[in-house]
Structures are given as structure tokens and as C-alpha cells.
Amino acid sequence: MENAALNIGNSLVVNKFYMVWQDEDEENWLREMSLQGWHLTGVSCGFKYYFIKGDPKNYYYRLDYINPFKADKGEYINFFRDMGWTYIGDVFNGWQYFRTENEVEKGKIAEIYTDRNSKIEKNLRIQRILLAVLFLNLVVGTSNFLKGLERFHGINNTMSLFSLLNLACVGLLLYAMVKIWRRVHRLKSRI
Amino acid sequence: MDDQKLIQKYLPLSESTYYILLSLVEPLHGYGIMQKTQQASNDSVKLGPGTLYGALSKLEKEDLISMTLAEDRRKNYQLTPKGKRVLYLEIKRLEVLVNNGAAILDRLLP
Known part of the structure; x- marks a missing residue:
């Protein structure tokens, strides 16, 4: 469900709604946006997405789900950062948005869960x-x-x-x- | 805990857990574990941050590994005596599996 997109110069705000079981669709959509040069800079409330214009990149986006009351979230974010993932933001209910730090080589897929x-x-x-x-x-x-x-x-x-x-x-x-x-x-x- | 209890509780280890424990015979941080695993397995086992993060906290809770803070405030992990024993028992178990397979390997070739 996508209803409004607000485009101001180099930035773009999109309202889009995904159900809880559509996290993979959401990841794919964010990757498509980056392939077109729109890179995610933040999310809010689970349906507002903020993008900034840049060169098209083959970034992979991944959504993690953690307990929203988790203590020591900074440590968790640093752990991901050390392993080559950029933290973009979270939604209050526990969804965490990550993106690969660099472009992913063709034919390769980047995952945060590997087993x-x-x-x-x-x-x-x-x-x-x-x-x-x-x-x-x-x-x-x-x-x-x-x-x-x-x-x-x-x-x-x-x-x-x-x-x-x-x-x-x-x-x-x-x-x-x-x-x-x-x-x-x-x-x-x-x- | 005696060996029989350890075997019942922890074996067989998953491939990821096996490689994580294998890398932790010496103190190492998250990124190091990922690299070492990838090298040792010739790229066949990759560890994503989500998988590794969850595994490390579980292993620490089970007292198979312990954490120490390095000077740069990074977390280093290492096998505990219990973790060493579990890994030892797993390697012994795998040895039996591999030897049994090796005995009939030539009969599987076309």
C-alpha cells in the first residue's frame, strides 16, 4: 500500500505500509529504491520512509527484529557495524533497519541471518x-x-x-x- | 557436568556453533570469528551479524564461552573449560562419523 510521496529536491518521503509478514518484500523494495539512487536515511512509525538522492547503488537492506525493551542496544548496533552493516534506524515496536556498508558485488547476497x-x-x-x-x-x-x-x-x-x-x-x-x-x-x- | 550430560544437552552442534567454538580457542571478537570461520570453511560457512550475535549471547549464557573487555572496549570471547569439553566431545563424535563414512566411500563412486 503506497499512497503519498513527497519530493523536495534531493530528499523524498514515502508513506508505505507493510504487514508484519512482509518484511522480505520491504527489504526488496528498499534495495530497488537504492538501485534507482534513492537511499534510505530513516524510518518512523513503521510507515514513513525518508530517502536521499545519490548515485544508484547495489545496497542490501535487512530488517532485524529484537525485543523493543532490550537493554544495551548500542552494543548490539556496534556489533553489526563492526561486521560491515550500517544502522539506519528503528521503529518503536522493535524493527531494526540495517544496510550493507558498501555496494554488494554482483551475484552475491548479503544476509544478517545465515543459518x-x-x-x-x-x-x-x-x-x-x-x-x-x-x-x-x-x-x-x-x-x-x-x-x-x-x-x-x-x-x-x-x-x-x-x-x-x-x-x-x-x-x-x-x-x-x-x-x-x-x-x-x-x-x-x-x- | 559429566560427559554424558554434556552430550545429551549440546550435541550435535550446528555448523555455525561448531565454527564459532572452533575459532574461540583463543580470545577473539565478533568480526574475527566471522573471518576465521569463513577462511577455515573455504567460504562455505558464513556468519551474519544477527546469527553471530544471537549465538554468542546464548553460548555465554550456557557458560560455554566467556567474555572479556579488550582495551578498545571491544568484547572478546574465549572458550570456558566447559566449552572446551563440549567442543572436544563434538570433534570425537564427528571423527566416528567421518571414519564410518570413509570406510565405504569407494563404494559410493559410480
Whole structure:
């Protein structure tokens, strides 16, 4: 989903929305942008992307997912930097954006996860946060629903609207979890 | 922990973990581990930062490696006695596997 792009001279802001299971599409899109000379300089809220114009480069972008409350993030970023990755920014919910420091040679692909176990673990970290948010939605949704009932001896419209929204979120979260679960399953079932 | 328990808990090691432990017979930092692994395996095993970062913190938690801060504040890692024992047992295990394979290798050729 892409709706607006704001172009001021050498910089570009793009609003684009990716679902949690589309991280690889997002990485590919960012690489395409760099191939056209638009290099990512920052992200915000998970749907605003900031670019700056330069020479076209074959950069690879990778998204990592870490616990958003992780202590010692500076050390984590330095570790990646030491191994040839530029840190671009993060989104509050735990997504970290990295890019290769230099152009990647043709025919080569740069990865931050190079074995199956660690790929599975990254997806399980995503799964855990989805589960936590799902649980939160259920609690809030249920309590809204009950409040709606008791206040007017019937269903309060505002409150039931809220619990309906919660229900929609729960549905979406379940869908996301199935998507991630299938990815983990694919990784596990390789010989 | 006796050998039997170590074997049950840690073996077989994944290829990445094996090479990480192998590089850590001497103190080394993240980038060094990556380079050494790539050289030793003739480029067949590469370690990305995400994989290595996760593996190092897990190995440290399990007390198979320990961390010391170098003068430049970089983190250096090294095998602990427990880590040495685990790696030793894994190499012995692999030796048996390779020897069994070698005994029938010529029968696999066309």
C-alpha cells in the first residue's frame, strides 16, 4: 500500500505500509529504491520512509527484529557495524533497519541471518510479541464489552464499538501469527 | 557436568556453533570469528551479524564461552573449560562419523 510521496529536491518521503509478514518484500523494495539512487536515511512509525538522492547503488537492506525493551542496544548496533552493516534506524515496536556498508558485488547476497536456527529464532521473537498484543486485545476487548453491558443494562454502543475494533485486531493478529508460523514451519521442515 | 550430560544437552552442534567454538580457542571478537570461520570453511560457512550475535549471547549464557573487555572496549570471547569439553566431545563424535563414512566411500563412486 503506497499512497503519498513527497519530493523536495534531493530528499523524498514515502508513506508505505507493510504487514508484519512482509518484511522480505520491504527489504526488496528498499534495495530497488537504492538501485534507482534513492537511499534510505530513516524510518518512523513503521510507515514513513525518508530517502536521499545519490548515485544508484547495489545496497542490501535487512530488517532485524529484537525485543523493543532490550537493554544495551548500542552494543548490539556496534556489533553489526563492526561486521560491515550500517544502522539506519528503528521503529518503536522493535524493527531494526540495517544496510550493507558498501555496494554488494554482483551475484552475491548479503544476509544478517545465515543459518536456519537463527532465522527461526527471529521469527519466534516476532511471534511472541504478536501473542502479547493479541492477549492485550482480548483483555481490553472483553473488559470494554462487559462495561458496555453493565452501564446501560444493555449494550452501550460506544463500548461495543470498541470491543468490535478489538475483535478485528484479534482477527488480524491471528492471521499474522498463522503467516509467521507457516514460515517457521517451512524453515523447520527442510532436511 | 559429566560427559554424558554434556552430550545429551549440546550435541550435535550446528555448523555455525561448531565454527564459532572452533575459532574461540583463543580470545577473539565478533568480526574475527566471522573471518576465521569463513577462511577455515573455504567460504562455505558464513556468519551474519544477527546469527553471530544471537549465538554468542546464548553460548555465554550456557557458560560455554566467556567474555572479556579488550582495551578498545571491544568484547572478546574465549572458550570456558566447559566449552572446551563440549567442543572436544563434538570433534570425537564427528571423527566416528567421518571414519564410518570413509570406510565405504569407494563404494559410493559410480
